[in-house]
Amino acid sequence: MPTGVAMRDAREQLFDAAERILLRDGPSALTSRAVTTEAGCAKGVLHRHFADFDAFLADLVLDRIARIGDQATALRKAAGTGTVADNLTGALTDLFGSVAVAIVALVTFRDDLRARLRRAGPSGIPVLTEATAMLVAYLTAERNLGRIAPDADVGTLAPTLIGAGHLLFADRKTTPPDTEAVRTLVTSVIAGVVEG
Template sequence: MPTGVAIRDAREQLFDAAERVLLRDGPSALSSRAVTTEAGCAKGVLHRHFDDFDAFLAELVRDRIARTDGRAAELRDAAGTGTVVGHLTEALTELFGPVAVAIVGLVTSRDELRARLRRTTPAGIPLLTEAAAALASYLAAERELGRIAPDADIDSLAPTLIGSGHLLFADRMGERPEGEAVRRVVAAVMGGVVRE
């Protein structure tokens, strides 16, 4: 793109370009040059909006975490409807979409990125930690409604669901698991605590 031509929503264009590179080539291929080339802009555009490349990546991750907040509220509002296993199966399948799986790989592969994200997510893996909190909130709502055993250890169940889901979906290059496979894992984790 010629110098001096304004780019609308440059941050979002750069974020979308980074996602495309991540999905196509994986975390190791992600660089400022790869992102700006994919976005069709000069490398200086990225540095005009972000202090450095790791600052860009940290904002990308935070932006994608923020996008899940609405879904977390929807999940909590669904308490008392449908089935607990059905809601959790849907939530895990949506959470572990290709972009989220690629972002988790990115976070785990870059030390400086993890260090920056520790400022807002002091423990765990960003995105997964926030997702576990969303599941815990939903499970607490279901427990209040009596659809989950009153002594259910929600603080253990939520991260167990996230870890199990991540193992199912983590193969970036393989086939995504069938819905029934996800449902079986959720049903096994929730085992004796669901009271529907």
């Protein structure tokens, strides 16, 4: 590997390389050597920016969780527009069509990473916990607008949608589900609470 060549935004390049490996080969293939090779840089670049590989992985997960925050903001703004089913279908597709499923597998696969993340954030499974909170906020907004039943239990609906969505997208070896499959899942879960 060449040395002395400046990398633009090394952190993001390393994160993107790790994401490609996760999506292509799964969590067992994710090593510091694999990441730096994928990023096209010397191994020392990773250790210059992170204390160790688990610190790198923790920052990767936290960075991807922050992206859920951006998605949550957009989803809350969508409350009252389109249909509830379409908004939820889009949210689940965006969430699980990304690296989220692979991140969940990574956190499950690496005990040290899971322990670090539990010290840094809320309990539960990182990414899924934040995604559930995103759907709770959205469903609450829709309930307040009268588009779902006033007695709808959003605290049960949200994790049900996240769990079912995760299972639908979890198989990395086949093609991801199409929009209609995701919409069918969503409409089944929310059938009893959508108004109109």
